[in-house]
Each structure stands twice: as structure tokens, then as C-alpha cells.
Amino acid sequence: MATILIVDDDAAMREGLAETVADLGHRARLAASGNDALALVADGGIDAVLLDLRMPGGLDGIEVLRQIRSRDDAPPVVVLTAFASADNTIEAMRLGAFDHLTKPIGRDELKSVLLGMLAQRRPAPSPSRVEPGGGLIGASEAIRRVQKTIGLAADGNATVLILGETGTGKELVARALHGHGRRKDKAFVAVNCAAIPTELLESELFGHVKGAFTGAAADREGAFREADSGTLFLDEIGDMPSAMQAKILRVLQEKVVTPVGGKPVKVEVRVIAATHRDLPELVSAGRFREDLYYRLNVVPIMLPPLRERRGDIEPLAQHFLQLSAGPEQAKVLTAAALARLQEHSWPGNVRELRNTIERAVILVRGNVIDATDLDHLLGGSAAAQHDNVAEGDLPAAVAKLEYEMIRKTLEACGGNRAEAARRLNIHRQLLYTKMQRYGLIAPEASGKPTSGVGNSDD
Numbered sequence: 001m002a003t004i005l006i007v008d009d010d011a012a013m014r015e016g017l018a019e020t021v022a023d024l025g026h027r028a029r030l031a032a033s034g035n036d037a038l039a040l041v042a043d044g045g046i047d048a049v050l051l052d053l054r055m056p057g058g059l060d061g062i063e064v065l066r067q068i069r070s071r072d073d074a075p076p077v078v079v080l081t082a083f084a085s086a087d088n089t090i091e092a093m094r095l096g097a098f099d100h101l102t103k104p105i106g107r108d109e110l111k112s113v114l115l116g117m118l119a120q121r122r123p124a125p126s127p128s129r130v131e132p133g134g135g136l137i138g139a140s141e142a143i144r145r146v147q148k149t150i151g152l153a154a155d156g157n158a159t160v161l162i163l164g165e166t167g168t169g170k171e172l173v174a175r176a177l178h179g180h181g182r183r184k185d186k187a188f189v190a191v192n193c194a195a196i197p198t199e200l201l202e203s204e205l206f207g208h209v210k211g212a213f214t215g216a217a218a219d220r221e222g223a224f225r226e227a228d229s230g231t232l233f234l235d236e237i238g239d240m241p242s243a244m245q246a247k248i249l250r251v252l253q254e255k256v257v258t259p260v261g262g263k264p265v266k267v268e269v270r271v272i273a274a275t276h277r278d279l280p281e282l283v284s285a286g287r288f289r290e291d292l293y294y295r296l297n298v299v300p301i302m303l304p305p306l307r308e309r310r311g312d313i314e315p316l317a318q319h320f321l322q323l324s325a326g327p328e329q330a331k332v333l334t335a336a337a338l339a340r341l342q343e344h345s346w347p348g349n350v351r352e353l354r355n356t357i358e359r360a361v362i363l364v365r366g367n368v369i370d371a372t373d374l375d376h377l378l379g380g381s382a383a384a385q386h387d388n389v390a391e392g393d394l395p396a397a398v399a400k401l402e403y404e405m406i407r408k409t410l411e412a413c414g415g416n417r418a419e420a421a422r423r424l425n426i427h428r429q430l431l432y433t434k435m436q437r438y439g440l441i442a443p444e445a446s447g448k449p450t451s452g453v454g455n456s457d458d
Contacts, residue, residue, distance in 0.1 A: 002047035002118050003027045007037040007064065008080070009055045013103070017050060020107055024114065034059030041068055046075045048098075048117040053081035053088060062091055069096040076117040076366065080105060098365040119368040136172055137319050138312025141436060142304040146173065153299045154181035159252065161296045162274040164303030167351030170274040171235060173301055177272060178231040186230030191223045194239035201244055203260050206251075212261025224257045227269045237296070238277030238288065249292045271296075306346040306353060307399045310438040313341050316350060320357040321369075331361060336371035342438075344378055345400055403438045406431070410440065 004021045008014045009032055018028035029046065031037040034055055040046060049068065053061035061079055068074050076098040081088065084102045092100045098117050101109070136147060153160060154177050162170045171190060178188045196204050203213075207222025223232055234240075240248070251257050252271060256264045273296045282288035306313065317333060325331045333341075346352055356377050364373045405424065413419040417435075421428040434440075 001026055002114075003029060003045055004114065005029045005031060005037060005040055005046045005049045005075075007031045007034070007049065007055070007061075008052040009033065010052070013052070017105075017110070020110055021050075021114075023107075024111055026114070033057050034061070034064040037064055038067055041071070041075065044073070048075050048114060049077040051077050051079050053079050053092075054083065062088065062095070065092060065095050065097055078113055078117065116366055116368070119366050136169060136176060137315050138309060139315070140304075140309040140311045141433065142309045143312055146301060146303060149299070149301050150176050150180065153177060153301075156181075156299070157270055158298040159270070159296050160272045160299045160301060161279075162272065162301045162303060163279075164274075164276065165305050165349055166276045167349035168303040168305060169350050170276075170303060171233065173303065174231070174233040174235075174272045174274065178233075178270075181231075181270075183230050183270060187227050188231045188233065189223050189227040190233040190235060192235045193244075194236035198241050198244075201241070202247065205244075206247070206257045206259050207262070208260035209262040212259075216261070220259075222257065222259060224251065224267050224269055225265060228267050229269070231270045231272060234271060234273045236275055236277075237273040238275035238279055238282060242287070242289070245289045245292050249289060249295060252292075252295050306349045310342055310403065310440075311436055313346075313353065314338055316353055317341055317357055320354045321361065324358045324361040331364070331367045331369055334368060334370045337369050337374055340371040340374045340378070342403075399438075402434065403440075406434055406438065407440060410435075 004026050006014050006017045006021070006028055008017070011032070014030050014032070018030060021028045029040055031040055034057060037049070037051070038059075041049070051061050051064060051068075055061060055064075059067075061081070065077055065079060068077055074096070077096070079088075079092045079097045079100045080103055081100070082103040084100070089100045099113055101113065105113075136143065136150075138144075150173065160174075160177060162173050164170055174190070175188060178184060191204060193201065203216075203220060203222065205223050207220045207225055208216050210216055210219050234248075237248075251267070255267055257267055258264045279288055279293050279297075283290045283293050306316075317338070321331060321333060341353070341356075348355070356374070359377050360369050360373055363377070406420070409420045409423050410417070413423065417431055418428055421431040424431065
């Protein structure tokens with residue numbers, strides 16, 4: 001049972017809210033003015049506050065909210081008003097209101113908002129250590145292959161070509177190759193080849209001398225020389241114009257760059273390239289040099305899309321939650337929220353997941369993030385997501401269908417993998433591999449089996 005302070009100058013409204021609060025199993029305290037409310041809060045024992053915006057006397061609801069929220073032990077406050085406006089809504093939320101609701105408020109809406117406020121009063125979860133790695137976090141078979149390849153290639157000089165959809169973490173792989181290798185104390189320079197106008201790309205990469213062209217007021221080293229003895233990351237190299245491709249190939253072969261208007265300069269730099277494009281297809285179409293492709297593709301690293309490593313969604317989400325909220329505003333994802341994250345198709349991959357968690361930390365009051373909070377952020381309910389299974393590209397649709405079939409079959413079999421494999425007409429080891437990929441079993445090291453899916457093979 002919680003104690004709810006109801007602050008309203010309208011006696012009928014106070015009594016009506018008090019009756020509903022009592023019916024929901026809580027204790028109501030009543031205040032008819034802002035001064036009375038502040039006195040009761042100062043006495044302690046208040047778990048949540050329902051605060052009217054417009055009240056007579058020297059203190060209106062906004063000022064009462066300001067004073068309550070300035071306290072170290074401030075309870076969560078919901079502002080109620082019959083006269084909502086953009087100004088009072090924005091100001092209330094800015095000052096820390098849990099929510100800003102328009103009167104009259106129904107029983108179900110009051111129940112929901114009280115649950116949210118009281119969840120905020122629970123002790124925040126103890127933050128665990130945040131590990132570096134971003135998109136490289138996880139224990140799925142796919143991401144483990146990437147981690148192992150980074151370890152094998154980090155100390156070498158060979159060029160590395162990182163392939164993967166937008167948002168999968170290609171720059172993180174490049175930085176990991178640099179950070180774990182013998183060049184880690186040297187410069188890491190990243191250039192997005194798609195973001196630089198064609199006429200400026202040569203100067204950006206190779207530099208120029210003063211007076212080489214209009215606007216060249218001083219010498220410029222260029223990315224290759226800035227990265228000398230270190231690592232140069234050429235992102236989105238699939239968008240590089242053909243003329244520049246020939247010059248890049250020459251640099252890779254001869255280890256010499258020629259600044260615009262200048263003389264050749266020797267460089268010693270490791271090149272890592274990345275693209276979301278299908279380079280073999282571009283080669284076939286004559287839009288990417290075949291010799292450059294083979295020169296870059298010495299050590300290929302394929303980053304899987306997030307939909308193919310669903311077992312990594314939870315650790316990634318927890319990692320981004322800690323990064324976004326920090327130890328002072330620690331938040332927790334409910335089991336339903338984690339399930340909702342598992343069901344999303346993630347067309348934007350790890351970047352989309354990070355953005356979703358960051359938005360949730362900002363927009364969700366309290367320290368508990370639930371599935372209903374994510375429905376709004378992800379653009380619809382889980383049911384709607386499943387109804388749209390045919391939307392998007394074919395691999396995404398197949399992955400969503402496969403995930404649902406395996407999940408439902410395992411539930412129907414009570415977690416019996418042997419029986420589930422028989423019903424799905426696939427080998428049991430293949431079923432286990434797919435369960436790992438889609439996050440239907442926890443990594444063995446975690447010791448936390450996924451709820452609802454057992455391990456029995458009886």
C-alpha cells in the first residue's frame with residue numbers, strides 16, 4: 001500500500017480521486033492548497049503526488065511542482081489540469097513531472113499512472129560495469145566469428161574490408177582492429193568517402209600545397225599523411241568515384257601519395273575499408289574497379305545484421321541503457337520490454353537499437369521501461385510488427401518468420417528441443433544453432449536461461 005497525496009482546491013475532485021485511489025488499494029492524503037501540500041511532503045511518507053495545476057492563493061501548481069522536485073527525497077508528481085496548453089505542459093515536464101494529464105482522469109488511466117510513479121520510487125537497480133565495444137558486444141556465433149577475426153588480424157598490416165548493412169557497427173570493428181593492434185598508440189583517422197564532395201575528396205585524402213587551387217590558403221597534409229604509422233579507415237568506399245579508385249589503388253601498391261600541386265610523399269599506413277554495398281555486384285556492373293576490390297579484400301569481415309544475432313539484443317540493450325542513463329539515473333528493462341525488443345525486425349540494426357534505448361531513457365519517467373513504452377518508440381505494437389512480416393527485404397521477413405515458428409513450437413513442446421526439431425522437420429543441432437542466433441536460449445556463461453523455454457530434451 002502506498003500513500004498518495006492529492007492536491008486540489010476542488011473538494012469534489014479531491015474526494016473523487018481519493019475514492020479511486022483507495023479502491024486501487026492505496027492510502028490517500030488530501031491537501032486543498034499548495035502550502036498544505038508542501039507541508040505534507042515535508043513531513044515525509046508521501047509516495048506519489050497528484051497535483052492540480054490551477055489553485056488559488058500564492059502558489060500555483062507549477063510552483064508547487066518546482067519546490068517538491070527541488071527536494072532530495074522528492075516523490076514523483078503528476079500534474080492534472082482541465083486547461084492544458086503547450087506552455088504549461090512543456091514547463092511541467094521540464095521541471096520533472098512524471099506526466100501531465102487532462103481532467104477528468106479515468107480509473108484505468110489513474111491506475112496506469114500510479115503504477116508508473118510507484119515503480120519510480122523503487123530502489124534503482126545497481127549498475128553493472130559498462131564494457132567497451134558497442135556493436136561488438138554479444139556471444140552469438142556470428143559476432144564471435146567477428147571478434148576472433150579481429151584478434152587474428154589486429155597486429156598485421158594487411159588491408160581489411162568490412163562489409164555489412166548500415167548501422168551494424170563497421171567503424172567499431174575498424175577501431176577495434178586499431179585499438180587491439182600494435183598501432184594502437186598511433187593515429188586513427190576516419191574518412192567517410194560518401195560524405196565528401198567528389199571535387200574535394202582528393203585533397204581530403206592526399207592533401208594539397210598552398211596555392212594549388214582557389215581557396216588553398218595553406219598546405220594540408222591529408223588523411224593518408226595524418227594517419228602515417230597508424231590506421232586510415234575509409235568508410236563507404238563503395239561510393240568512391242572511379243577516378244579516385246585508381247588513385248587509391250596506386251597508393252596501396254606503391255605506399256606513396258601525391259598532394260594536389262605537390263610532390264610524391266612516402267607513407268606507411270594500414271588501410272581498413274568498409275561499405276554497405278555489394279562490391280562484387282558493383283564490379284560486375286563496372287562501377288567499382290576489380291583490381292581495387294581484390295587489393296582491399298585481403299582480410300574480409302562480414303558483420304551480420306542484428307536480426308540474425310537476436311541473442312545479442314539483450315546484452316546490447318543493457319549496455320546502451322547503462323551508457324544512456326548512467327549510475328545516477330539507473331533504469332531497468334522489464335521482461336516484457338526485452339521480449340518486445342526481441343520481436344522487432346531492427347532494419348536500422350545496432351544503431352537503431354541504441355537510438356531506441358536512448359530515446360526511452362529520455363522520454364520514460366521513472367526507472368522502469370516497459371513494453372508499452374517501446375511500442376510507441378518502435379512505431380506500433382508487437383502484433384502490428386508480426387502482421388507486417390512481409391514488409392522489408394526477404395532476409396528480414398524470413399528471419400522474422402523463422403523466429404516466430406521456432407518460438408511457438410518450443411512453447412508448444414514445453415521446451416523439448418528434440419520434439420521441436422521433429423515437428424519443424426530439421427536436425428536438432430540446427431535447431432540449437434538457430435535458437436542461439438535468435439536469442440531463444442541465453443549464452444551458457446550467463447547462467448540465465450530464457451524464461452518460458454526450457455532445456456529439457458526428454
